[in-house]
Amino acid sequence: MIFNHLKKSKDLKNVMKNFIKLPPKEQKAFSSLIASFAKKKN
Numbered sequence: 001m002i003f004n005h006l007k008k009s010k011d012l013k014n015v016m017k018n019f020i021k022l023p024p025k026e027q028k029a030f031s032s033l034i035a036s037f038a039k040k041k042n
Helices: 002-008 012-021 024-041
Strands: none
Touching: none
């Protein structure tokens, strides 16, 4: 479900709008996913 929101989003503004619409549980999962990717890039 999280990735469906990203696929529908074409720019960062839309990604953030879709992120806000997610239920809190999915927001936490998505946030931790982003954090883990950020750690791997460093």
